[in-house]
Amino acid sequence: MLERRLTVPKLLIGLVLTLVTLTMFVPIMNLLARALSHPAKVYLLHGYEVWPRGFSFINFQVVLSNPIVGRALLNSVFITVVGTCLSIFFTTIAAYVLTRKTLAFKTPIMIFLIIIMIFEPGIVQEYMVIKDLHLLDSLWAMVLYRMINVYYLIIMMRFLEEIPDSLIEAAKIDGAGHMTLFMRIVMPLSRIPLLTIGMFYAIAKWNEFFKSSIFLSSRENTVLQVLLRQFVVERDTTALVGAADLLKNNNIAQLDFSSLKAATIIIAMVPILMLYPIILKYYTKGVMDGGVKE
Template sequence: MPGKKLTLSKAGLVLVLTLMALTMFVPIVNLFARSLSHPDKVHLLHGYEIWPRGFSLINYQVVLSNPIVGRALLNSLFITITGTLLSILFTTLAAYVLTRKNLVGKTPLMLFLIVIMIFEPGIVQEYMVIKDLHLLDSLWAMVLYRMINVYYLIIMMRFLEDIPESLTEAAKIDGAGHITMFLRIVMPLARIPLLTIGMFYAIAKWNEFFKSSIFLSSPENTVLQVLLRQFVVERDTSALVGAAELLKNSQIAQLDFSSLKAATIVIAMVPILLLYPIILKHYTNGVMEGGVKE
């Protein structure tokens, strides 16, 4: 078939995209290889080799043996999961309200939201608001922080506007209220945008470092990204010192800083990487729904 022929331009495009994918894939695999290499052989790992030299879990053992790291990991998961679910809920609710034709003052509301999106408040103002709400050094400060992103709200609005009005009109005739229409019609039909903005929210919540370092001060409420910066950027090895029995292990003195740093990055990276195949699976299935059936 003519459409199946591999032209020179398509081959060039495939080559370029493959090279671009390798520039992202190889460094990640190299981090795994370096973190899993044996302490005695890690110095043999040069450049971007993707196969570990020897095998050892001592790097992960050192990092995860610190109770602060485990606590920070749980805090990050709580902020990401809870914050993402609340953000999805309230973003969809706001989009549903703003797409109602009989909404009074819709234009001023949209102008207000766009101004907020363009002119973001400064860190001092945000800090004072968090302080007045008595949320300083509370995980809820990061859960509630920027719960609704105006850009994602606009994306959701554009999708909800494409839902046929006949569906909501039929629901109204059957006596359904706004809550019923939102839960029974809007939410099931909005699976694809919900997954999309949910992924965006989850990545933003998980990777948030700057505001976490300001709003969260105690070690009990720290997050993984703050510890990651202390160790990787500031080279503060005391932040990742593990249990006393591990410190007596002779292998600890032989650990390479780069391999220990790689293990720390992998621990912070794996949870969010696992999100992509899950989202992609449902996203692809959702796109295929409604296609032409024979």
């Protein structure tokens, strides 16, 4: 058994990583402390304190009491879940096709895709396409928007090229077609890259604000990130609808706007942060786990 020795380089690396972690962890905990503090005592919080003053859920109750917030949250979940699943499927199937050695015109296709990746279309062109497809103010506009990211497609291609040819040939000898190869060989062996690009897609779709504010115009089809900006940046007090009754029932005279902002930001962060512990546990296993060796 190898002996682990604490060396100066390891100590410095650990110190740097700890400091980097604190720069992200402390602000999040400070937001949580403000969100959980009692409105009458939140002024006692100074700087980046991470312990709430007077524990209370009133800020979360006020934000979530507005039906618009709940609707926006469900819209964001729908766009993220459905959009990510479709993006993973079509990215993987495109990567499978592009990694076949018998594919004709492979080089021109790759050049075309790289040009698309470098020279992205402008917002006016994208808006006109969405309009012509009759998808304006539809959640499907954000589900289908940039369904395949060329950069993630190239990453997926690099992983699929590592699948042994002997595995593919053995399946073909048994009579497997392309869809059988894709669903029963490629997909199971690509679990790690699928989770990786899936996480990238999910984060991008969950955090998409600019295009959502352009393609989605009605309150019914708004998403959480758009609502978050209206409330936090523009100080739109729509989220305070129904707050009077809650304040009366909890014997609270007045709400603190900074605490409400913190609660809204936490609500927007939690769903996407829940992905990381689910996905990271799979990174310790190899891509070819269960496959054959050359």
